[in-house]
Amino acid sequence: MPQEERTIVKSASAAEEPNREDRGRDERYNPHQIEEKWFKRWQQDSSLYAAEPHSSKPKYYVLEMLPYPSGALHMGHVRNYAIGDALARYMWMNGYNVLHPMGWDSFGLPAENAAISAKVPPREWTLRNIANMKAQMKRLGFGYDWSREITTCLPDYYKWNQWFFLKLYRRGLAYRKKSKVNWCPKCATVLANEQVVGGCCWRHEDTPVEQRELEQWFLRITNYADELLRDLDRLPGWPEKVRIMQRNWIGRSEGTLVDFRLDGPSGEKISVFTTRVDTILGATSVQLAPQHTITEKLAAADPELRKKVDQLIAEQAKAKETGDIGNIEKHGVNTGHFAINPYNGEKVPVWVANYILMDYGTGAIMSVPAHDERDFEFAKKYGIEIRQVIEPSVARAPSPAKEVSDKSVRPTQSGEMPFTTLAFAEQKGFGKATVTFRLKDWGISRQRYWGTPIPMVYCDEDGVVPVAEKDLPVILPENVEITLTGGSPLVQVPEFLNTTCPKCGGLARRETDTMDTFVDSSWYFYRYTDAHNERAPFDSKIAGYWFGEKGIDQYIGGVEHAILHLIYSRFWTKFMRDLGLIKNSEPVERLFTQGMVIKGGAKMSKSLGNVVAPDEMIARFGADAARMYSLFAAPPDRDLDWQESGIEGIQRFLSRLYRFVAKNAHPNDAAWNKSIPTELSPEARAIQRKLHQTIKRVTDDFQGRWHFNTCIAATMELVNELYSSEIVGERASSPAIPLSLLADVQRNLVLLLAPFAPFLAHELWEMLGGKSSLLKAPWPKYDPELAKEEEIEIPVQVNGKLRGKIVIAPGVGEEEIKQRALADEKFQSYIAGKQIVKVIFTGKLVSIVVR
RNA sequence: GCCGGGAUGGCGGAAUUGGCAGACGCGCUGGACUUAGGAUCCAGUGCCGUAAAAGGCGUGCAGGUUCAAGUCCUGUUCCCGGCACCA
Numbered sequence: 001m002p003q004e005e006r007t008i009v010k011s012a013s014a015a016e017e018p019n020r021e022d023r024g025r026d027e028r029y030n031p032h033q034i035e036e037k038w039f040k041r042w043q044q045d046s047s048l049y050a051a052e053p054h055s056s057k058p059k060y061y062v063l064e065m066l067p068y069p070s071g072a073l074h075m076g077h078v079r080n081y082a083i084g085d086a087l088a089r090y091m092w093m094n095g096y097n098v099l100h101p102m103g104w105d106s107f108g109l110p111a112e113n114a115a116i117s118a119k120v121p122p123r124e125w126t127l128r129n130i131a132n133m134k135a136q137m138k139r140l141g142f143g144y145d146w147s148r149e150i151t152t153c154l155p156d157y158y159k160w161n162q163w164f165f166l167k168l169y170r171r172g173l174a175y176r177k178k179s180k181v182n183w184c185p186k187c188a189t190v191l192a193n194e195q196v197v198g199g200c201c202w203r204h205e206d207t208p209v210e211q212r213e214l215e216q217w218f219l220r221i222t223n224y225a226d227e228l229l230r231d232l233d234r235l236p237g238w239p240e241k242v243r244i245m246q247r248n249w250i251g252r253s254e255g256t257l258v259d260f261r262l263d264g265p266s267g268e269k270i271s272v273f274t275t276r277v278d279t280i281l282g283a284t285s286v287q288l289a290p291q292h293t294i295t296e297k298l299a300a301a302d303p304e305l306r307k308k309v310d311q312l313i314a315e316q317a318k319a320k321e322t323g324d325i326g327n328i329e330k331h332g333v334n335t336g337h338f339a340i341n342p343y344n345g346e347k348v349p350v351w352v353a354n355y356i357l358m359d360y361g362t363g364a365i366m367s368v369p370a371h372d373e374r375d376f377e378f379a380k381k382y383g384i385e386i387r388q389v390i391e392p393s394v395a396r397a398p399s400p401a402k403e404v405s406d407k408s409v410r411p412t413q414s415g416e417m418p419f420t421t422l423a424f425a426e427q428k429g430f431g432k433a434t435v436t437f438r439l440k441d442w443g444i445s446r447q448r449y450w451g452t453p454i455p456m457v458y459c460d461e462d463g464v465v466p467v468a469e470k471d472l473p474v475i476l477p478e479n480v481e482i483t484l485t486g487g488s489p490l491v492q493v494p495e496f497l498n499t500t501c502p503k504c505g506g507l508a509r510r511e512t513d514t515m516d517t518f519v520d521s522s523w524y525f526y527r528y529t530d531a532h533n534e535r536a537p538f539d540s541k542i543a544g545y546w547f548g549e550k551g552i553d554q555y556i557g558g559v560e561h562a563i564l565h566l567i568y569s570r571f572w573t574k575f576m577r578d579l580g581l582i583k584n585s586e587p588v589e590r591l592f593t594q595g596m597v598i599k600g601g602a603k604m605s606k607s608l609g610n611v612v613a614p615d616e617m618i619a620r621f622g623a624d625a626a627r628m629y630s631l632f633a634a635p636p637d638r639d640l641d642w643q644e645s646g647i648e649g650i651q652r653f654l655s656r657l658y659r660f661v662a663k664n665a666h667p668n669d670a671a672w673n674k675s676i677p678t679e680l681s682p683e684a685r686a687i688q689r690k691l692h693q694t695i696k697r698v699t700d701d702f703q704g705r706w707h708f709n710t711c712i713a714a715t716m717e718l719v720n721e722l723y724s725s726e727i728v729g730e731r732a733s734s735p736a737i738p739l740s741l742l743a744d745v746q747r748n749l750v751l752l753l754a755p756f757a758p759f760l761a762h763e764l765w766e767m768l769g770g771k772s773s774l775l776k777a778p779w780p781k782y783d784p785e786l787a788k789e790e791e792i793e794i795p796v797q798v799n800g801k802l803r804g805k806i807v808i809a810p811g812v813g814e815e816e817i818k819q820r821a822l823a824d825e826k827f828q829s830y831i832a833g834k835q836i837v838k839v840i841f842t843g844k845l846v847s848i849v850v851r
Numbered sequence: 852g853c854c855g856g857g858a859u860g861g862c863g864g865a866a867u868u869g870g871c872a873g874a875c876g877c878g879c880u881g882g883a884c885u886u887a888g889g890a891u892c893c894a895g896u897g898c899c900g901u902a903a904a905a906g907g908c909g910u911g912c913a914g915g916u917u918c919a920a921g922u923c924c925u926g927u928u929c930c931c932g933g934c935a936c937c938a
Contacts, residue, residue: 373936
């Protein structure tokens with residue numbers, strides 16, 4: 001690592017103190033030297049972070065989301081992995097058998113883009129990036145079990161994607177359908193609806209998505225829609241925020257499908273979905289999405305209408321583009337045709353409107369202006385009749401009752417009608433109760449090279465035929481030219497394309513589409529448990545051990561994956577359960593979503609020029625400081641504003657700690673390992689008390705709230721106390737404290753910091769004479785007796801205002817405390833001559849109320 | 852527009868159950884050490900006020916409940932994230 005050596009030299013010279021004898025070189029904290037030393041040692045022992053296959057210890061599976069190997073880690077990764085690593089180390093120290101793996105989500109478009117721009121084959125580019133990022137992770141000291149590393153773009157992994165696909169196909173959960181798909185002209189590929197951001201490609205945010213019709217493979221995630229929804233209630237370890245987002249994404253809605261008919265010789269059906277079939281007599285128009293098939297037909301015969309519809313489509317696209325579809329200025333056009341209300345035979349006008357979305361429900365609605373605000377707004381704008389048919393009318397709309405026309409049906413109470421109207425519809429056969437979901441089937445076909453080949457074959461004789469399991473994997477060919485033109489590059493590879501039919505042995509074509517990379521990440525965490533299995537994706541027993549009944553103990557990642565990745569993973573888990581591979585129904589018991597790393601209030605981005613590179617931070621401050629700062633600057637669930645001066649502060653703290661231990665470690669002294677005397681001087685006792693209070697605070701904040709920032713702050717306080725103490729700090733000429741206590745304080749302090757700054761902690765542990773490995777040294781315990789204060793300050797309020805404090809010994813009774821407060825001279829000016837209404841003591845504070 | 856989260860000193864943040872607002876870090880000010888300090892150590896640092904005190908004000912804004920509110924309630928503004936006019 002020549003680059004790092006250079007920085008070591010640089011930083012050493014920057015802090016150089018030529019020929020100063022008063023401070024030995026040993027006392028200066030040199031993170032690069034320390035980190036290099038431990039880096040080398042840890043390199044030599046691959047079993048260090050390995051999970052035990054058979055263990056009497058309780059298991060703990062801690063997982064961070066695997067990265068896409070884009071080339072280098074960014075600060076968001078560092079933060080994510082610093083959180084996970086701190087937790088893994090904490091659990092190791094608490095005696096758990098910890099599984100803490102890492103891998104690479106290594107299929108995907110950027111590799112193809114790199115192939116085009118840099119002329120590097122995707123595989124080579126990807127593997128090079130992986131090597132670089134893996135080195136960065138090791139340099140940062142993250143404790144992963146690399147023997148379980150998975151790389152999704154390699155055949156030993158993607159073979160099982162194909163295997164799963166065949167299972168899905170056999171169960172009818174994978175199917176082909178022709179459908180309009182989102183087409184990104186830049187990627188020259190199809191995007192899932194979920195991958196469209198504001199009408200634009202999620203990767204090319206300024207490229208509007210076009211619509212094309214293609215034959216696609218879909219996975220029937222909707223078969224699991226109800227279960228995916230229901231089980232959200234069984235995930236108390238997930239942030240409420242994420243559960244709500246998923247609930248909204250699934251979007252279950254109970255209502256009625258009603259068939260209107262187009263008035264005219266064709267009498268075509270117009271199905272509408274409504275949750276308020278009880279208002280159907282108030283329907284005064286039917287509204288179609290601009291892309292509706294009936295819209296298309298009517299427009300085909302009417303050039304004027306065609307023009308207007310095209311404009312509506314353009315408006316809708318524009319609104320989607322700006323992400324403002326929810327706020328679209330409503331426009332519509334009257335087709336001049338009518339639809340027949342099946343309930344009363346009434347003819348109502350058929351409109352086409354820009355706010356009706358083709359991809360929700362049936363793409364058509366009945367418009368009931370008196371009982372729906374949006375319909376009301378539209379009707380007012382275009383002068384469509386508003387007819388109230390039930391009580392009450394639309395909430396908050398300005399009294400539409402006034403505009404009820406002569407044709408009003410007598411209003412009934414809301415809720416009276418749905419049952420009878422629905423029953424009537426079902427009896428007459430023009431409507432039925434329906435549950436719709438917003439969730440759509442998962443389109444996984446990609447017209448890309450760098451992905452898992454879909455293991456299907458097209459034969460002129462036998463049609464669509466699955467590849468035989470024994471012939472897996474279908475290997476992705478190498479040396480493929482990537483072009484930007486549409487269609488999959490695999491079409492251009494005859495050796496791949498041309499094959500034989502598994503059924504008849506005749507000539508056949510392979511499927512040239514590859515799979516969405518969300519397939520890879522939907523089940524990767526099971527593979528970690530048994531990463532080298534060649535006969536199955538994983539062994540059920542082994543996965544069963546690590547997943548238990550509830551899944552991964554703790555999953556940590558960015559909130560941006562709250563919906564897609566996490567809902568696909570949940571679906572895949574349920575599917576694998578139904579296959580009999582696993583017992584758990586959910587993949588993740590506890591989920592943690594960390595905040596973003598920002599700089600100057602803005603997301604880090606190349607265009608803003610505010611990107612902070614981890615390598616640079618490591619070079620300047622060391623890995624420990626970089627990791628620790630990312631935990632200190634904010635609680636982990638909040639956004640973190642990266643401040644250079646902040647990480648300098650952390651480095652200062654680590655230096656302070658290092659110097660203290662360098663000066664106060666005396667492991668060869670006979671008194672060092674003796675037991676701590678029970679009788680201590682008040683000064684020594686104060687240090688001991690602070691230590692035990694610190695252990696309590698760090699443990700509580702780590703365990704309960706994950707507020708690593710306050711954990712670290714607590715250890716800072718302890719170090720400050722040590723420095724300012726009269727008996728050990730700089731002020732003390734020689735330590736006037738029992739060496740055994742001095743040893744105890746330092747050892748515990750180092751243990752408390754081990755999850756956050758592993759390099760320095762190991763170095764100091766060694767300096768303190770630690771023999772066993774720090775990694776699995778037991779987490780410190782505090783003694784509540786030793787943590788107890790000897791005197792307690794009780795604040796005293798008079799009429800709600802703080803007026804001073806009294807000092808009491810622990811154990812003094814409530815009455816005495818009240819009396820002491822009332823009698824105290826300090827408060828006489830506030831209470832003398834006034835009537836004391838009451839005195840409150842709550843255990844923390846005395847409150848005197850006077851009149 | 853809907854859903855979710857947030858707003859606390861000059862800055863990042865702390866305050867875990869309604870009980871001392873501002874822990875810890877940064878920055879700033881002063882001092883010590885020093886040829887030097889951008890190293891290190893010590894002290895101070897919410898705002899107004901004062902020679903110093905006393906005193907007053909203070910958690911986006913306006914109200915409310917309470918002996919007591921950053922924390923609970925009602926209303927409201929702004930910022931961030933997500934989204935779906937979802938019928």
